[in-house]
Amino acid sequence: MKRFFATWWGKLIIVVIVVAIGFGTYYGVRAYINRNSGNVQQAGQFATVAARKGSITVSINGTGTMEPAAQEDVIIDGSGTIKKMYFKESDTVKKGDLMYEIENESLPLSIKQAELNIKQMQLSADDIEGQISKAIVTIPNAGLLDLNVSEGEQVSLNMPVATVQDISVLSLAVSVYGQQAGSIKEGQSVTITVSGVSGSFNGKVVQVTQSASSVQGGSGSGNSAPQIAVSQERDTTDTNDIEQPAQAMAVIDVTNRGSKLRISQTASAVIKTDTGNVSAFGQLSAKSSPVQIKAPISGKIQTLYVSDGVIVSKGQKLLKFDTAILQNNLDVQNTKIEQAQLDLQNQKAQLDKLKVYAPIGGVIITQNVEEGDNVNDISQASSSSSNDQQSALSSNISSPLNSSSGSVSSTSKGNVAATIADVGKFQVSIAVDELDINKIKVGQKAVITADALPDQSFVGEVIDVEDQGTSQNGVTTYDVTVAFDRVQDMKTGMTADVEIIAAQKDNIVIVPIEAVMERNGKKFVIIYDEANTTLQQNNMREVKTGINNESYIEITEGLKKGEKVMLTSAASQNSNASFPGVVPPGMGGLPGNTQRQGTSGRAGFMPQGLNR
Template identity: 25%
Template sequence: MEEKNTSNERDVVNNIGTSKIVSKKNKKKKYKKFLTIGIVLIVLILVFYSFMNKNNKAVNMMSNIDYSTQTVTRNDIKVTLTGSGTLKPANSYTVTTLISGEILNAPFEEGDIVEEDTVLYEIDSSDAKTNLEKAELNVSQSKKSYDRLLESLDDLNVKASDSGTVVNIDVKKGDSVQPGQVLATIRNSDTMSITLAFSSDDVEAFYVGQSATLTVEGTYEDINGTISSIKNVEEVIDGYKLVKRVTINVKNTGGLSTSDKATAVINNTACVESSNFTYITEEDIKASISGDVVSIKVDEGDSVSKGQLMVVLESTTINDNIDSSERNLRDAELSLENQYENLDEYTFKSPISGTIIEKNYKVGDKLESGKNLCTIFDLSYLTMTLNVDELDISQIVVGQKVNITAEAVENKTYVGEVTKISINGTTTNGVTVYPVTIRIDETEGLLPGMNVDASIDVVNKENVLSVPISAVARGNRVLVKKQGSSNTEEEKEPKKDKNSNESPLEGYEYVQVEVGISNDDYIEIISGLKEGDEIAFANQIPSFQNNMNGFYVEPEMENSAPNGGEQMSDGEHRNEGGRP
């Protein structure tokens, strides 16, 4: 029993000790919690105090704003777009060579004024002339070859060499023929010819065209004829007789043939011996080239005239040769044209009228392909490009006058004109501008490359109701003196505690107005005010920023003129006074 009681006493003691330890831990946790809450409250109080302190400073500064009063009047308002740019010549050209060689002539200097097509450089062209001569010879040879083939093509059409009768056709359609092969025979039997020998001494008195009487052997028929030719070469017949041959033509009435013989008497002189008649013409028609017979245009017994078509041949080889020769001729002609053009490249002419700005090569210099020889500027007028904002481009039209000034030329204003408005705009950082080209004709004192300022009057309104631009507050409101209110110094003092919707001045109230165009000084009042109304506006508008907490305090008064801003990059514009 004693041991059990002792054990129970120990348990009680242990439990009491454990409770004391837990109680100490709970107290520490509650202490840390209260400490954290206290720190957060202190920080919030400090932040609130800082904000209120800065806001009070802003209110105090607002309470120190100085106000001016003015009467609503009428003024002239002009809106101008301005910008800057760099002058460029009306036209420019850099003469570049595609050939090489020695410069033989360069009759100009920098500063010279040249006309279009004036010779600037002449380059040694001896090699080019040699190549040109070779090309000319090649064309000549190709042309002759082509013409010969065309003539051979004409040989496919076989024609009668003389008038007569077709006595024989030696080919049929589809036959293949070779050069020299007889195709047909033509005979002229209307006139018969006979050649007789006369004594040489007697022939001396004969002449061509002289009449002769012929006697046909067997029938003893007399026929009249005419001497057609006399052969002056003497011959010896029968061993001792000297004779000359005389040819006589007679009309064939149909009874004569080559088997008939005759004698003749000329000027009472008889021939030495008789001879057989011959046809005045009997000719074989032969093929000049090889080919196949595709058509026979005459029949045996037909009468034909000289040059009449008789047989048509076809030759694939000739057609192919003609096509090839035609291509060769065209190639030669193109090569010749290229050589002429190449020769022209050895003489450089001015492509435009203008002033020589740079001369990079002189006589005697060795020229390499791809080099710039000289530069020419057309200075008859100058141009500049003004980049106009997308919001203002609709106010620009071709023909508008532009005032141009340059720092390099003091106390002088030049007049330009808008000549082009490009629709190819450029967008940068969400802003699109359009290039407007301006031409300046009167350029005395100006040079390409000079920086100039340009201004364009886009709107000009005269005698419009207006107020100072600083008199219009946010939301297009203007402080206007109340009716019946006196104008004392006390009333001009701003209120210490004011609401943003209340007037900051005693005796004045905000009036909603409708505004129009504006410039740097005045803004047009379309409605809401009348001429003679007294208005008030701040002389200075403070603004500041608390660098510790980032809060920004902005006063109630602000410029509410229409959009438009300054863009300082070269060639861009700025709107001096907004847009309507």
């Protein structure tokens, strides 16, 4: 081989190859510049380009796998036996369709028993509340009080604690003898006085009983009447057979003004008759029977509101029972009722769960039960069948989705009887580099293509951007999910290319990204001056920029359409250029241009008037 290249024709071949490589490199670079820089011109030894109006689209590219956008497990969260199944695997269901009926014979009986228990407990609570409401005892009628108990005393139910005697009207019974007995009549007015009590009291004869009697031999007849009328003068010469005067028994109602009078006091009465006043005397007695007050509950008397022997009025407080124990018992009972009600609600919820409905519409991709199965055995079957979800109905289904898509892939809440996938809408998840993730927002549009569906593109939308990234080999990426409508021939598992439109501006001033430099945090361009083709620092002009992609950048201030600028890549290579502090592209220049291999795709340039 060395001898061949030592010959003249060998050397000639080498020269030809070198020349060919040189021309190829020149024309390749020239074609690249023309393709990416628009109207790039050569001005002497410098490349220039005119600022022009156009559009910039910033897009993020990635690749993922198509899968249903919604997938949810059908959970049987109860117990019993599957009595009826209404759908089989691969059937299409609508949301709310009845899928299973579960039979549990013991549950209705248990609910009935729980309801009866709650009623019984409520009756006990009501009884305690009733007792608490009776803790304060009031006086049923006005009168003279006679207490039988004291504070701190423990009393039992219905034990007499006091009596009240009505003394507003008292009764006075007197006897009148002789001729005056015949003058006593009902309705006559009476004036009553009692020794030791000031003033007089009014009364009225309400009942009169008259009778006649005789005494043999002048001896007493043995009459035991306690009231004796004023003595009469009579002839006593015949002592063997003396005829006694007539006797009248009179009952008088005495109005007890100011309740000054008391039962058993001796009272004098003056009856106003047609023949004159008749005087008599007797003992005051009660006109009505005393009212007994009994303990309405058992317990300890905490407070006495009145003293023994006083005049009381109707409705006045008599005493109060200590209710601390009753209140504690009520709290305990109410807690039991509350717990029992919660248990009853849970049982009723279990009863409602004996009918299982489709949580979403779609295709049943797996079914783990059969009629007659015990619900408690479903979990074992579902755990084994879940491994087959990817292969079952491979043309329409996918494996369980992550939580961001709203799917349910766990069995933590109950037993998985089936899995339904909504195959009407698909989604793709792509990994986006950490340098680009903040450009992605939920709601942004995306374009989806697939090699398996040539000459077709589908419009989608970003529905989720993960907050938690994944790091590998020093690079962090974040999952972004794009949803789109499924069309015919679209299958689960197909590889899809996704282009997310992160930003787009139309009819703006743009230049190639190589035309912009950065110095001390500011952006500059080098203005091309035809009169002075040498590069000088005073040719630099500060500009303000907007969005950019890998090829073009927006100029918002400092440059007009048609003005020519020099490409910094060419300027940086010229030996006459002298711009201290200027950073050309590829050496820490403009932000947003860095792309990491295998994460986000390149951003594209869209000419003016061409909208996606």
